[in-house]
Amino acid sequence: MALSLKDLPLAEIMRRAFEARIVVPAYNIAHIPMLKPIIETLSALRCFSLVEVARPDVVQFGAGSIRAVCEEFRKAGDRGVARLHLDHAPVIDEAGKRFDWKALIGEALELGFDSVMIDGSRLGLEENIAATREAAAMAHAAGVPLEAELGAVLGHEAGPLPPYEELFRTGKGFTALGDARRFVKETGVDWLSVACGNIHGAISEADRDKAKVRARIDLAHLAKLRKAAGVPLVLHGGSGIERESVLAAIKEGITKINVGTQIRQVYERRLKETGLVAAAGQAVADEIATLTREYFGIEGSAARLAGR
Ligand code: 13P
Numbered sequence: 001m002a003l004s005l006k007d008l009p010l011a012e013i014m015r016r017a018f019e020a021r022i023v024v025p026a027y028n029i030a031h032i033p034m035l036k037p038i039i040e041t042l043s044a045l046r047c048f049s050l051v052e053v054a055r056p057d058v059v060q061f062g063a064g065s066i067r068a069v070c071e072e073f074r075k076a077g078d079r080g081v082a083r084l085h086l087d088h089a090p091v092i093d094e095a096g097k098r099f100d101w102k103a104l105i106g107e108a109l110e111l112g113f114d115s116v117m118i119d120g121s122r123l124g125l126e127e128n129i130a131a132t133r134e135a136a137a138m139a140h141a142a143g144v145p146l147e148a149e150l151g152a153v154l155g156h157e158a159g160p161l162p163p164y165e166e167l168f169r170t171g172k173g174f175t176a177l178g179d180a181r182r183f184v185k186e187t188g189v190d191w192l193s194v195a196c197g198n199i200h201g202a203i204s205e206a207d208r209d210k211a212k213v214r215a216r217i218d219l220a221h222l223a224k225l226r227k228a229a230g231v232p233l234v235l236h237g238g239s240g241i242e243r244e245s246v247l248a249a250i251k252e253g254i255t256k257i258n259v260g261t262q263i264r265q266v267y268e269r270r271l272k273e274t275g276l277v278a279a280a281g282q283a284v285a286d287e288i289a290t291l292t293r294e295y296f297g298i299e300g301s302a303a304r305l306a307g308r
Contacts (some may be wrong), residue, residue, distance in 0.1 A: 005048060006080045010114045011145045011190060012089070013048065013083075016256070018232040018255045018269055021300050025291065026050035026085055028260035029069050030061035033277050034267050036076040037285035043078045047292045048302040051150050052194040052258065054087035056156065056203045061264065066104070070111045081302050083114035085147075087258065091131050092122035094156045094203070105135055109142040117147035117193070117217040125179055132187040143308075145190035147256075151175030153193065155200030164213045168197055174221060191256060193234040196222045197245075200237045201261025206291070209268075212240040212261055213270070215247045217245050226253035243295055250296075256298075263287050 005013055017024050029035050029051055042049050051073060057063035068084065073084045084110035089101040105116050118135035120128035132148040139146035147171065152173030154161055162172065175194040184192060197217045202210060226233060232255035238246075239262035244259070264289045271280035293299050 004080050005302050010083045018093050023250045024256050025254050026052045026258045029053050030057045030264040032072050033281050034284050035072045038288050039076045041285045041288040042081040045292050045299045046183050046260050046302045048081050048305050050064045050085045057117040060180050060203050086113045086116040090119045110126050114207040115145045119149050121149040129186050138190040147191040149187040149193035151195035153195045177224050177228045184229050187199040191232045191234050192229050194225050198237040215241045216245040219248050222252045
């Protein structure tokens with residue numbers, strides 16, 4: 001086995017992570033100065049993670065552009081502990097409008113992102129399959145893995161959500177088992193984002209500073225999804241999920257967990273309090289260290305994934 005993760009393709013690292021049930025967190029870069037302290041912390045703790053950027057990070061927050069995040073990643077990056085992922089290229093966006101996902105994925109592939117995501121979850125099943133199949137062909141031609149979403153991880157849309165307990169009890173938006181099996185087989189997707197109790201933190205101007213509801217995972221449903229899908233599963237809405245739920249979900253096949261709101265709010269709050277970008281960056285570094293050591297418990301995961 002390789003001694004360092006540096007030279008391994010991301011697809012292989014994620015396969016190993018899935019088999020060994022080692023989670024790979026994916027941290028959203030909502031502001032460019034968050035990136036360097038994240039990478040430095042991951043390097044110090046020898047923990048393998050992804051950094052990722054989604055359209056809301058660019059449009060709603062301060063990521064600038066996917067190119068800007070990519071350039072910062074090239075400067076700060078340590079490929080032994082981190083790779084760069086394009087999060088959520090939507091077919092239908094948060095406001096319900098059609099979006100040119102092909103242009104966004106094409107740009108990310110040209111920039112050399114290590115993996116990309118298409119989000120066809122606001123489409124019907126047939127259309128989601130068709131778009132995801134096309135995106136898989138684009139990503140695979142560039143030699144990188146594709147993530148896609150099936151079911152609805154709610155929370156990014158404008159307008160109020162039903163109460164969380166009602167969502168959980170009724171299973172609104174949960175990924176359907178039969179659909180998952182068919183979706184993976186017919187699209188060639190590499191990692192599947194599923195809905196099973198997780199919700200996204202709000203991004204609207206009115207709600208972006210609010211504390212997220214404490215979510216939990218329907219573990220019985222997740223176990224069935226893993227068997228049906230047979231590929232690494234992704235949990236969006238990673239901020240503020242009960243720890244026991246998260247650890248159990250990792251055992252059930254969740255390989256990638258997206259964390260956005262929690263680290264963005266830490267950064268923005270500290271920046272507001274101090275007016276200092278460096279202090280805000282330090283607050284993010286501290287949060288990543290706590291997540292790595294105490295929440296996920298994955299300090300040193302790079303060595304385990306490299307087989308040492
Ligand atoms: P949170 O903002 O709820 O952590 O979710 C992040 C996410 O899933 C980005 O795709």
